[in-house]
Amino acid sequence: MIGWVVAIGGPPGSGKSTAGRWVAASLGLEYRSAGELFRAEAARRGLDLESFGRFAESHPEVDRDLDRAMQSLARPGRLLDGRIQGPLCRRNGIPVRSIVVTAEEPERVRRVAARDGIPEELARTEVRAREASERARYAKYYGIDLDRETADLTVDSTRTPPVEVARAIEEFVRPGPGARSG
Numbered sequence: 001m002i003g004w005v006v007a008i009g010g011p012p013g014s015g016k017s018t019a020g021r022w023v024a025a026s027l028g029l030e031y032r033s034a035g036e037l038f039r040a041e042a043a044r045r046g047l048d049l050e051s052f053g054r055f056a057e058s059h060p061e062v063d064r065d066l067d068r069a070m071q072s073l074a075r076p077g078r079l080l081d082g083r084i085q086g087p088l089c090r091r092n093g094i095p096v097r098s099i100v101v102t103a104e105e106p107e108r109v110r111r112v113a114a115r116d117g118i119p120e121e122l123a124r125t126e127v128r129a130r131e132a133s134e135r136a137r138y139a140k141y142y143g144i145d146l147d148r149e150t151a152d153l154t155v156d157s158t159r160t161p162p163v164e165v166a167r168a169i170e171e172f173v174r175p176g177p178g179a180r181s182g
């Protein structure tokens with residue numbers, strides 16, 4: 001078994017969730033997603049993601065409750081999919097392999113537009129608004145600046161097929177013969 005938490009972060013449309021699901025399935029890890037929790041809470045409140053993000057800007061309990069829930073799941077054998085879960089694990093002293101999946105903005109916008117069935121211009125506006133909102137909230141609530149956080153591994157998915165992104169992450173987190181956990 002892997003003796004640490006695997007945390008995958010990255011901006012919207014980077015491919016982190018796709019990679020995370022594949023890696024979890026391949027390595028037999030339990031997959032948990034902050035994005036799924038956030039979307040479920042937005043739906044429960046009858047809000048779309050953009051509206052719920054704006055709500056979260058003035059209601060710190062939204063992020064704090066979600067991140068507390070995610071961090072309570074942070075133990076070996078689990079993969080946490082969430083923008084700041086790796087940095088939060090580090091701050092909480094949890095052994096983690098923090099991975100960031102990134103991609104150039106035009107590709108991320110194209111992916112979000114295709115995934116959500118919306119025009120690219122609308123996707124661009126939503127992606128930028130979401131990123132700005134999240135960055136402001138992470139800095140305000142946790143003192144986390146995503147541009148200054150150092151990942152253990154960064155994978156650019158702009159021109160890399162999802163299976164290759166997942167394979168690179170698997171190779172990085174899979175313990176070798178005689179590897180120690182932690």
